[in-house]
Amino acid sequence: MKPLYLLAASACLGTGAWMPAAAADDTAQLELGKKLFTQLAVPACALCHTLKDAGTEGAVGPVLDELQPDATRVATALRNGIGQMPSYKTSLSEAQIQAISSYVAKASGATK
Template sequence: MASTLGLAAAQANEAERLALGKQLFLRGATPACAVCHTLADAGAQGAVGPSLDELRPDAQRVAKAVRNGIGVMPSYEQTLSPTQIEALALYVAHATGAKR
């Protein structure tokens, strides 16, 4: 019974993190990720950055890009908390079907 409760809590926590990540992708980051990137799950059709559906980056790669910036993409390290960055990375990896 305890392991079932633990699993349910972990799934609820992941669902909350995914919801936060999607919210950040759509409008929580400035500029919003959806402005530049295509991601079908978010209904985003950005044309500046790579299509995340095609790239399918894992969560570690997304977190690194968000923290440090890459190419013309700015760093979000000063504007998003580590928890927010991890939630955003988890969401993108999950939405594209990439490894987490």
């Protein structure tokens, strides 16, 4: 018979309820990044950019699924603006910029 703690661990692993702290932090950051991308940033990134994972079809900015920018490129664009895109450095915190950057890089399939 398995000890109780092994049964509990198996149950948690089977339901996906348990994950290492770093993975939980990454998941939370990606969820925040998606919410900022789709709703909370002003103006919302989703208004201009197409990103399949976010369910957006913007027509002004580049299609991020095709561009596949890495997190550094996204963060630079958010801080400085680029083309018609405004700078977000006064309206988003550095943590929010990092969350959006990580989300866009992961969701678009960036290789870096």
